[in-house]
Structure formats: structure tokens, C-alpha cells
Amino acid sequence: MSEVQRVENREMQPEQAANQAAEQTRNDRAIVPPVDIFEQDDAITILADMPGVNTESLGVEVKDHTLSIEGEIAVQMPDGVSARYADLRGSRYARHFTLGDEIDTDGIEGTIRHGVLNVRLPKRDTHRKRRIDIQAA
Amino acid sequence: MFRDLWRTNDPLFGDLGRLLRMMEGNWDKVGSADLRSAPRGSFPLLNIGETDDAYNVYVFAPGVEEKDLEISVQDNVLMLSGTRAGVVEDDSATNRNWYRRERFSGEFNRAITLPDGVDADQVTASLKDGVLTVSLRKRAEIQPRRIDIQAA
Numbered sequence: 111m112s113e114v115q116r117v118e119n120r121e122m123q124p125e126q127a128a129n130q131a132a133e134q135t136r137n138d139r140a141i142v143p144p145v146d147i148f149e150q151d152d153a154i155t156i157l158a159d160m161p162g163v164n165t166e167s168l169g170v171e172v173k174d175h176t177l178s179i180e181g182e183i184a185v186q187m188p189d190g191v192s193a194r195y196a197d198l199r200g201s202r203y204a205r206h207f208t209l210g211d212e213i214d215t216d217g218i219e220g221t222i223r224h225g226v227l228n229v230r231l232p233k234r235d236t237h238r239k240r241r242i243d244i245q246a247a
Numbered sequence: 248m249f250r251d252l253w254r255t256n257d258p259l260f261g262d263l264g265r266l267l268r269m270m271e272g273n274w275d276k277v278g279s280a281d282l283r284s285a286p287r288g289s290f291p292l293l294n295i296g297e298t299d300d301a302y303n304v305y306v307f308a309p310g311v312e313e314k315d316l317e318i319s320v321q322d323n324v325l326m327l328s329g330t331r332a333g334v335v336e337d338d339s340a341t342n343r344n345w346y347r348r349e350r351f352s353g354e355f356n357r358a359i360t361l362p363d364g365v366d367a368d369q370v371t372a373s374l375k376d377g378v379l380t381v382s383l384r385k386r387a388e389i390q391p392r393r394i395d396i397q398a399a
Contacts, residue, residue: 144349144350144351145347145349145350146334146345146347146348146349146350147345147346147347148334148343148344148345148346149343149344149346150341150342150343150344151342157334157350159309159310159350159351159377160309160377161291161307161308161309161376161377161378162307162376162377162378163376164376183378184376185305185376185378185380186380187296187303188298188301188303189298190298190299191296191297191298191303192296192297192298193294193295193296193297194295194296194297194302195293195294195295196294196295197289197292197293197294197307198292198293198294198307222376224309224310224311224312224376224377225307225308225309225310225376225377225378226309226310226377
């Protein structure tokens with residue numbers, strides 16, 4: 111190996127390391143989906159925009175009082191397509207919420223339709239809102 | 248695939264260059280912008296991909312149905328408009344306390360300028376899982392052609 115080649119090789123290494131680091135952050139970068147959240151007497155509902163996610167690529171799970179919503183964008187693309195412009199940079203959505211004790215975690219239901227996720231978090235019976243009648247004295 | 252647009256492995260500036268470009272990308276450019284470009288957070292978001300024979304526009308329009316969407320092509324400009332309904336306010340909507348309303352609702356409009364050479368008669372569109380895929384075929388004369396080399 112000539113001197114020139116050795117120098118080039120040495121120069122390459124930090125760059126490759128930077129490339130790997132960039133690759134890592136790119137893989138970890140998840141899109142944060144916009145959500146609507148509202149509460150009713152018996153449940154809290156979360157709606158999340160996750161276009162490109164279907165039932166198979168969706169993951170909704172509860173662990174340690176944290177609700178995780180994740181999904182992979184599963185869009186069919188033809189072979190040999192190259193990116194020209196992108197508003198949406200990434201292939202994965204993720205968002206997490208902390209749940210209180212009032213949520214009945216066994217009763218959580220999630221459905222996705224036209225790329226909109228609907229998660230219903232039912233409240234435990236003991237935590238449902240009860241109306242208190244005020245009696246005239 | 249679109250993640251590749253983040254690749255900024257410029258050996259000259261390395262991390263600093265990447266950071267500067269990320270910052271630049273995160274704020275609207277005040278200097279000079281495409282007339283039809285959209286600010287961040289617009290609805291719907293879209294990605295454009297190119298193959299040898301077509302441009303594919305991927306429009307991320309969750310919760311929008313076929314009947315609420317209108318697409319038209321004029322020369323090399325693709326125009327999209329439509330309405331996205333808000334959360335249904337029917338009988339089940341009683342006593343809703345809203346904590347977050349981040350999702351877009353209402354009318355939207357976007358236009359995309361494509362490179363010249365789109366065949367306006369050969370545009371197809373399909374909607375699946377909230378993603379509208381519009382495929383615009385390039386005119387035959389600008390598609391790459393394989394040239395056979397003949398033995399002399």
C-alpha cells in the first residue's frame with residue numbers, strides 16, 4: 111500500500127463513524143403524530159393522525175402506566191423510486207402518554223381507519239363521574 | 248426511503264454543517280421560497296418520488312375520503328384540494344372535555360410544481376390507509392431509453 115492510500119484510509123475512518131452516527135439517529139427519529147384528546151364521563155379518547163399505518167403495522171401498548179402508540183408507514187412504492195421532495199421524513203410514528211390509575215388498562219381498545227387511530231381508554235367503575243344532587247335545605 | 252434526505256455526510260463540515268442545515272430546515276426560509284411551497288405543519292404533508300417513467304406524489308391525508316378530495320393537473324402543476332371533517336359531533340359527543348386539538352380540520356389546498364414533461368392524460372390516483380398516491384407518467388420523449396450498441 112502506498113503512503114497516499116494509507117493517508118486516505120486514515121482520513122476515511124472518522125467520516126465513516128459520523129455516517130454511522132447519522133444512520134443511527136435517522137433510524138431512531140420517529141414522527142410525532144398530532145393528536146386530539148377528549149374526556150367523557152366513562153372514558154378518555156385519543157385520536158392520532160398516522161397516515162400509511164394499517165392494522166398490521168400498528169402497535170398500541172401499555173406498560174408501567176405509559177401508553178405507547180407506534181406505527182410503521184407501510185406504503186407500497188415501486189422499485190427504483192428515488193426521493194425528490196419530502197415533508198414527511200421518516201417511516202415510523204411514535205408517541206407516549208402517561209396514564210393515571212383511573213384507566214382500566216384491560217379495556218383499552220384501538221382501531222385505525224383511513225390512517226386515523228382511535229384509542230378508547232375506559233375509566234374504572236370506581237372512578238366514573240357521578241353527579242351529586244344538591245338538596246334544598 | 249425518504250429518510251435518505253437527511254443524509255448530510257459532508258466531510259468538510261461534518262457535525263456542524265449537519266446541525267446548521269437541520270436548523271435551516273426547521274425554520275421557514277425568509278429569503279426566497281417557491282410560490283407554491285407550504286409552511287411547516289401544513290395539511291396534507293406530501294412526499295415526491297421519481298422513477299424512470301413517472302413521478303409519484305404521496306399525499307398524507309389521514310381521515311379524508313375519496314369523495315372529499317379533488318385532484319387536477321394543469322400543465323405541470325398538480326393541484327389538490329378537499330375538506331377534512333372534524334371529530335363527529337353526534338349523540339355520543341355529549342360532555343366532551345377537550346385536552347388537545349392538534350389535528351387539522353377544515354378545507355385545504357396544495358399545489359405542487361413538477362418538472363416539465365408530465366403526461367396530463369396519464370395520471371392515476373389511489374387512496375389507502377390515509378395516503379393518496381398520485382402517479383404522473385412522464386412524457387415518452389423524456390424517459391430514459393436504452394441504446395443498443397450494434398457490432399460494426
